[in-house]
Amino acid sequence: MGPSDPTGLHRVLDDRVVLPQAAERLDTRRELWPDxxxxxxxxxxxxxxxxxxxxxxxxxxxAGPDAIRAAVLDIxxxxxxxxxxxxxxxxxxxxxxxEVGPDSPLGxxxxxxxxTLVSLTLTPLVIEDGLSAWDGRSEQVPCDGYAVxxxxxxxxxxxxxxxxxxxxAVMDVCGAPALTRRVVTSYDAPRVVVIGGAGKSGSLSLAxxxxxxxxxxxxxxxxxxxxxxxGADLADEVVVCDARDPIALRDAVGKAADVTVVCVDVPGCxxxxxxxxxxxGTVVFFSMATSFSAAALGAEGLAADVTMLVGNGYVPxxxxxxxxxxxxxxxxxxxxxxxxx
Amino acid sequence: MGPSDPTGLHRVLDDRVVLPQAAERLDTRRELWPDxxxxxxxxxxxxxxxxxxxxxxxxxxxAGPDAIRAAVLDIxxxxxxxxxxxxxxxxxxxxxxxEVGPDSPLGxxxxxxxxTLVSLTLTPLVIEDGLSAWDGRSEQVPCDGYAVxxxxxxxxxxxxxxxxxxxxAVMDVCGAPALTRRVVTSYDAPRVVVIGGAGKSGSLSLAxxxxxxxxxxxxxxxxxxxxxxxGADLADEVVVCDARDPIALRDAVGKAADVTVVCVDVPGCxxxxxxxxxxxGTVVFFSMATSFSAAALGAEGLAADVTMLVGNGYVPxxxxxxxxxxxxxxxxxxxxxxxxx
Numbered sequence: 001m002g003p004s005d006p007t008g009l010h011r012v013l014d015d016r017v018v019l020p021q022a023a024e025r026l027d028t029r030r031e032l033w034p035d036x037x038x039x040x041x042x043x044x045x046x047x048x049x050x051x052x053x054x055x056x057x058x059x060x061x062x063a064g065p066d067a068i069r070a071a072v073l074d075i076x077x078x079x080x081x082x083x084x085x086x087x088x089x090x091x092x093x094x095x096x097x098x099e100v101g102p103d104s105p106l107g108x109x110x111x112x113x114x115x116t117l118v119s120l121t122l123t124p125l126v127i128e129d130g131l132s133a134w135d136g137r138s139e140q141v142p143c144d145g146y147a148v149x150x151x152x153x154x155x156x157x158x159x160x161x162x163x164x165x166x167x168x169a170v171m172d173v174c175g176a177p178a179l180t181r182r183v184v185t186s187y188d189a190p191r192v193v194v195i196g197g198a199g200k201s202g203s204l205s206l207a208x209x210x211x212x213x214x215x216x217x218x219x220x221x222x223x224x225x226x227x228x229x230x231g232a233d234l235a236d237e238v239v240v241c242d243a244r245d246p247i248a249l250r251d252a253v254g255k256a257a258d259v260t261v262v263c264v265d266v267p268g269c270x271x272x273x274x275x276x277x278x279x280x281g282t283v284v285f286f287s288m289a290t291s292f293s294a295a296a297l298g299a300e301g302l303a304a305d306v307t308m309l310v311g312n313g314y315v316p317x318x319x320x321x322x323x324x325x326x327x328x329x330x331x332x333x334x335x336x337x338x339x340x341x
Numbered sequence: 342m343g344p345s346d347p348t349g350l351h352r353v354l355d356d357r358v359v360l361p362q363a364a365e366r367l368d369t370r371r372e373l374w375p376d377x378x379x380x381x382x383x384x385x386x387x388x389x390x391x392x393x394x395x396x397x398x399x400x401x402x403x404a405g406p407d408a409i410r411a412a413v414l415d416i417x418x419x420x421x422x423x424x425x426x427x428x429x430x431x432x433x434x435x436x437x438x439x440e441v442g443p444d445s446p447l448g449x450x451x452x453x454x455x456x457t458l459v460s461l462t463l464t465p466l467v468i469e470d471g472l473s474a475w476d477g478r479s480e481q482v483p484c485d486g487y488a489v490x491x492x493x494x495x496x497x498x499x500x501x502x503x504x505x506x507x508x509x510a511v512m513d514v515c516g517a518p519a520l521t522r523r524v525v526t527s528y529d530a531p532r533v534v535v536i537g538g539a540g541k542s543g544s545l546s547l548a549x550x551x552x553x554x555x556x557x558x559x560x561x562x563x564x565x566x567x568x569x570x571x572g573a574d575l576a577d578e579v580v581v582c583d584a585r586d587p588i589a590l591r592d593a594v595g596k597a598a599d600v601t602v603v604c605v606d607v608p609g610c611x612x613x614x615x616x617x618x619x620x621x622g623t624v625v626f627f628s629m630a631t632s633f634s635a636a637a638l639g640a641e642g643l644a645a646d647v648t649m650l651v652g653n654g655y656v657p658x659x660x661x662x663x664x665x666x667x668x669x670x671x672x673x674x675x676x677x678x679x680x681x682x
Contacts, residue, residue: 007616007643009588017586019612021642022635088634122642154644175641245358247350271360275348285633285651292626292633292651293429294363300516300654301362301463302348303495310626310633310649313641 004033006105006151011124013080020122020150026080028124028148034103035151039095039114041125044141045168046072046091049265049288050084051139057086058136065136072141076127083121089288090120091139092172093147094158105151113164115171116147117154117319124148140165156319165340166333167323169200174322175313176201176286177208180261182315183282184212190258193217193276195243195269198229198335201286202263204322206234207329209259217253219243221264228338232331246271262287270294271302279305286311345374347446347492352465354421361463361491367421369465369489375444376492380436380455382466385482386509387413387432390606390629391425392480398427406477413482417468424462430629431461432480433513434488435499446492454505456512457488458495458660465489481506497660506681507674508664514542515663516654517627518549521602523656524623525553531599534558534617536584536610539570539676542627543604545663547575548670550600558594560584562605569679573672587612603628611635612643620646627652 004010008020011027020026032038046054058067076082083090097112108114116123129144149155158167184192192209196202197218210216218235220226226238241252243264249272250256256278262269267289274295277283283306285295295308326332345351349361352368361367373379387395399408417423424431438453449455457464470485490496499508525533533550537543538559551557559576561567567579582593584605590613591597597619603610608630615636618624624647626636636649667673 005588007588017588018609019587019616019639019642021638022609022612089638118642118644119638121638152644153642246360247346247348247358268359268363271363275360288634288637290633291429292631292636293629295633295651296629296654297362297430297460297462298360299651301360301459301494303459303493303655304653305655305657306653308651308653310636310640310651312645312647312649313637314644314646316646 001033004035004151006035008122008150011148021119024079026124028080028126030146032099032101032148034101035105036101037097037104037106037108037149038099039093039116039147039149040098041093041095041143041145041147043094044082044091044120044143045093045172046082046139046141047087047089048139050087050089050091053084053086065134068136069131069134073127073131076125081120081123081125088121092116093120093123094168095147098146106149106153106155108155113158114155115158115168116149117156117171117174154314159323162323162326166326166336169336169340170204170322170326171319173201173204174318175315176261176263176311177204177322177325178315178318179284179311180205181208181212183259183284183309184209184214187258189213191215191217191255192259192261193219193253193257194261194263195219195273196262196264197235197238198225199263200336200339203232203234203332203335204325205261205263207325207332210234217257219249219253228335232335234329234331243272244268246275250275257281259284262290265289267291271298274299274302274304274306277304277306282307282309284309284311342374345376345492347376349463349491352489362460365420367465369421369467371487373440373442373489375442376446377442378438378445378447378449378490379440380434380457380488380490381439382434382436382484382486382488384435385423385432385461385484386434386513387423387480387482388428388430388629389480391428391430391432394425394427406475409477410472410475414468414472417466422461422464422466429462433457434461434464435509436488439487447490447494447496449496454499455496456499456509457490458497458512458515495655500664503664503667507667507677510541510677510681511545511663511667512660514545515659516656517542517602517604517652518545518663518666519656519659520625520652521546522549522553524600524625524650525550525555528599530554532556532558532596533600533602534560534594534598535602535604536560536614537603537605538576538579539566540604541677541680544573544575544673544676545666546602546604548666548673551575555600558598560590560594569676573676575670575672584613585609587616591616598622600625603631606630608632612639615640615643615645615647618645618647623648623650625650625652
């Protein structure tokens with residue numbers, strides 16, 4: 001074994017030098033490099049876009065759970081990680097620390113129950129139970145096997161005072177409220193529009209924006225979601241609108257936003273988000289369905305002087321902050337519980 | 342004719358409501374809405390990524406200039422705009438103002454020689470000469486025809502004191518130095534790394550960063566480009582490195598950057614740019630080859646607390662600022678002249 005790199009480069013099996021996330025295939029050996037940690041996996045939490053793609057392709061009428069199970073097993077066996085080749089996305093996992101390398105900087109101990117906050121797209125993974133306990137109907141995948149964390153990976157201990165499915169759902173999107181808070185606090189009493197305000201990252205982002213002193217506007221696609229969001233008391237205004245229609249969104253939002261946060265995983269929301277934002281404002285794109293060129297060319301084509309951020313899923317302290325938002329906002333908790341039901 | 346919208350929405354022929362940039366097809370009628378301007382086109386300047394794709398597909402051994410000409414004519418006739426369906430990108434155009442609607446806010450007069458600073462991907466365009474004067478070998482396309490600007494489009498008068506091909510080449514990338522200046526001035530005496538420092542947007546960004554008080558590092562792929570960049574006296578350090586190799590880039594850059602500006606149009610530079618940037622730093626992606634998900638998941642996977650910006654091609658005053666940089670930095674001018682030769 002050669003030396004390890006904190007990025008996990010030493011486990012990339014591709015011919016070209018690429019980071020684990022960009023790699024075709026990872027080395028999944030059990031044996032650890034000195035700065036690594038091995039996790040006994042209990043559950044995979046597939047990225048929603050990835051699960052929907054797999055479901056469309058493998059779980060249609062006539063196909064049973066065997067087809068979608070086989071698809072996931074095939075991806076993991078081939079690539080050494082769960083990265084959907086169509087969507088490029090992964091998910092996260094839950095498990096228990098099984099072994100800690102002597103040089104690991106992560107501060108974990110054997111027996112800790114943790115969730116990984118780095119994507120499955122770069123996490124070496126071996127499935128050992130054929131996913132026999134998964135019915136193929138949900139992105140929550142019971143799984144026995146092991147995974148490896150690198151020196152620069154992140155994992156968070158699962159808190160004792162919250163239902164663990166709730167904690168996991170929060171951790172899955174915890175970068176959004178932390179980055180929203182950071183952006184919102186750079187404006188004075190801003191107007192913040194969250195597209196997809198009743199969703200997981202959306203409701204947390206609304207709570208973060210309101211705590212930071214913003215006037216909050218939640219955009220949702222249906223009256224049913226609007227009723228839910230009104231009940232959650234997170235948004236000063238609730239607007240029903242198809243965010244893929246840029247002119248409708250601009251008109252529905254009314255007074256332009258200082259900060260617009262895009263939390264809906266559907267393509268084609270770039271133009272509307274830009275048009276809904278005032279000159280000098282900021283658009284934060286958390287949706288993995290965002291098109292880089294649509295955003296860049298869209299803003300240029302509209303002569304829109306807005307700052308556009310790629311939503312970075314890592315902000316220091318993000319998991320603890322998001323869990324605190326859930327604890328302190330009953331409305332957020334209610335939306336999460338309903339979604340998990 | 343219904344009412345017009347400053348975004349050009351009134352010329353979208355798609356069934357869905359989308360902005361002109363996202364549209365399949367635009368209305369190219371000659372007749373103007375009151376806030377529009379019609380330009381007599383003299384030259385199209387195709388986006389480099391688009392031209393290379395067309396060249397690969399239509400101008401290989403055995404194919405002549407007729408094939409690539411036919412491809413461009415077909416796109417423009419079908420879509421009513423020059424937007425390469427493969428790359429999604431367009432380019433810009435040069436021409437003379439032919440008619441100005443009574444309500445146009447652009448401040449243009451009949452006879453003004455202008456370059457459009459909004460993308461061809463959203464500009465209604467009719468080609469009337471079959472591109473007979475184009476040899477198919479360069480992204481500079483002589484063309485007779487007309488194009489339409491909307492209320493919210495941008496066009497800049499071509500200055501008299503500079504060669505017009507030089508002005509156009511500068512205007513084509515003028516968003517990069519303006520946004521670089523804005524980001525750089527938010528740091529105190531920062532270290533700024535520009536990937537693709539000897540290119541058009543790269544050399545202008547280096548000049549902008551240096552004027553803003555930064556220590557500048559230019560990254561180039563070859564020794565030949567390094568020699569050119571050293572001669573231009575824009576970078577305090579010049580580094581030769583393949584930016585697609587993230588570890589090599591991190592190591593070559595040495596002390597991590599406060600601001601990293603990505604100006605090379607090749608895919609796969611996201612990881613290296615993130616790794617080369619210090620915690621709290623900013624990465625500005627100007628390359629249209631940037632993958633949104635690679636950037637978002639890459640930063641998360643590396644636990645990198647960096648701000649990532651989608652390079653917006655519009656910043657108020659960008660064209661005048663970029664032309665001034667060219668006038669005041671002989672090194673930038675030399676690099677541009679050499680590139681146009």
